Amino acid sequence: MKKFGLIGHPLSHSFSQKFFTEKFNKENITDCTYQNFSIPSINDISIILQSEPDLKGLNITIPYKEQIIPFLNFKNDVVEQINACNCIKIVDGKLYGYNTDVVGFEISLKKKLKPYHKQALILGTGGASKAVQYVMKKLGIGYSLVSRKPSVNDMLSYKDLNESIIVSHLLIINTSPVGMYPNAEAYPEIPYGAITPQHYLFDLIYNPGKTTFLKKGEYQGAAIENGLEMLVLQAEESWRIWNQGSPIS
Numbered sequence: 001m002k003k004f005g006l007i008g009h010p011l012s013h014s015f016s017q018k019f020f021t022e023k024f025n026k027e028n029i030t031d032c033t034y035q036n037f038s039i040p041s042i043n044d045i046s047i048i049l050q051s052e053p054d055l056k057g058l059n060i061t062i063p064y065k066e067q068i069i070p071f072l073n074f075k076n077d078v079v080e081q082i083n084a085c086n087c088i089k090i091v092d093g094k095l096y097g098y099n100t101d102v103v104g105f106e107i108s109l110k111k112k113l114k115p116y117h118k119q120a121l122i123l124g125t126g127g128a129s130k131a132v133q134y135v136m137k138k139l140g141i142g143y144s145l146v147s148r149k150p151s152v153n154d155m156l157s158y159k160d161l162n163e164s165i166i167v168s169h170l171l172i173i174n175t176s177p178v179g180m181y182p183n184a185e186a187y188p189e190i191p192y193g194a195i196t197p198q199h200y201l202f203d204l205i206y207n208p209g210k211t212t213f214l215k216k217g218e219y220q221g222a223a224i225e226n227g228l229e230m231l232v233l234q235a236e237e238s239w240r241i242w243n244q245g246s247p248i249s
Contacts, residue, residue, distance in 0.1 A: 003052060004020065009038050013207060017034050017036050020032075059238055066130075075096075087237070100234040105204075110139075113139075114200070118170070119170065122145050129176075146161065158189045176188065178213075179211035192220060
């Protein structure tokens, strides 16, 4: 029996286990299982790897997409560039790191992207943000990072955001967990009154399906998208990686 799983903390409302269990049932895949591994410290991954010798692949979620890097034996080009990993293929005890967030996000984002979406605000600076930044660079979209605790000079705080900044950044992407279930009423503190019908608000959160961030944008006439399609696409990309031939070297 081949085992796959998800590492993060907490995992009480995880998408991945339900998705892969349903996928296995639907596609009559009888030799695979998918399990959640909620670990309080990334160092506990060593215990999981020792106790689960049949593990063939792992997804990595909050808060370990960056913390997992030192445990990888090999990294593909994307992981090398952004220093964030959300997918691991295990071969002969070696961990091969990939990032499938970039694939899911790019495909989902482009469906509503317009030529005038030339500047973006990226809310949050964690592992998911790094995947979004990679896609922005790939698509030639300029961006500014927004953080509660700016760590570099060109990073904005939420207090810095004003009408002028919102008007000049027609793409706003929330990569932070603000607004995620069960704190669904929370939302990033930005000047929503300055949002226009030309704006495009993308929230990586998928539960709830329409966060307060997205509701406020929609009220102003903006295009909106949540993270569900991105999540499905990155999961399918993980499955493809786990079942492809030779891993990266």
